[in-house]
Amino acid sequence: MSTIWIITKRELKSFFDSLLAYIVIIAFLVFTGLFTWIIGQPVFLVKQASLQSFFGVSYWALFIFIPALTMKLIAEERSSGTLEMILTKPLNDAQLLIGKFLAVLILVALTLFLTIPYYFTIASLGPIDHGATIMGYVGLLLMSAAYISIGLFASSITNNQIVSFLLALFIGIFFHLVFDILSRYFPGLIGNILNYLSLSSHYESLTRGVIDSKDLIYFLSLIVLGLFGAEMVISRRNTTN
Numbered sequence: 001m002s003t004i005w006i007i008t009k010r011e012l013k014s015f016f017d018s019l020l021a022y023i024v025i026i027a028f029l030v031f032t033g034l035f036t037w038i039i040g041q042p043v044f045l046v047k048q049a050s051l052q053s054f055f056g057v058s059y060w061a062l063f064i065f066i067p068a069l070t071m072k073l074i075a076e077e078r079s080s081g082t083l084e085m086i087l088t089k090p091l092n093d094a095q096l097l098i099g100k101f102l103a104v105l106i107l108v109a110l111t112l113f114l115t116i117p118y119y120f121t122i123a124s125l126g127p128i129d130h131g132a133t134i135m136g137y138v139g140l141l142l143m144s145a146a147y148i149s150i151g152l153f154a155s156s157i158t159n160n161q162i163v164s165f166l167l168a169l170f171i172g173i174f175f176h177l178v179f180d181i182l183s184r185y186f187p188g189l190i191g192n193i194l195n196y197l198s199l200s201s202h203y204e205s206l207t208r209g210v211i212d213s214k215d216l217i218y219f220l221s222l223i224v225l226g227l228f229g230a231e232m233v234i235s236r237r238n239t240t241n
Helices: 002-017 020-037 052-070 075-080 082-087 093-113 116-123 130-157 161-183 188-197 199-207 213-240
Strands: none
Touching: 002 020, 002 093, 020 052, 020 093, 052 093, 052 130, 052 161, 052 199, 075 161, 093 130, 093 213, 130 161, 130 199, 130 213, 161 188, 161 199, 199 213
């Protein structure tokens, strides 16, 4: 566990040293703040004490920002030749990936924590569904964790950070949007399968304050599959090299 934490701290430090963390945090707060309070369907226009507008815009903001955070995690290490050097130290592929995964997840959690004033402000305007709000944040964290694992997988495939970014977006858009759209055109079993594969259906269930084991299993499965895929790619490349 100490080895994983060393990797996590190393990655967090690199995010803040490169100013990427500050850029992402500020951009996220500005973007979600504008759409929560001013643009689109802001809280004051809806006239309801709810963070649903925030959860709606965060759903898309994190979808874009997370690939930007994950694109360099493996691709940069491989292109610079430091990945092989790191793996000669007393750690395995899984520890390296989990450490990097946790670093991005902690950064996302910190960013979401900075939006807590939104909650207190809206709660002061009227009765707010505390359960739905808490589960909305849980949904954002689970969604972020799923996309971080996908981003790590994309970053492990290529040495090019831009390709990694675009590949993570391409894979993510199927879970984010495509499966949901396709499920509307296919009846029966196929439609149900496509609907289950859609991340949006599970995310929306959580933001309504509903705790369902199938939603938790879905997100955990995506996380495990993404990390496992990244580990397989790294292991295969190390073997061939």
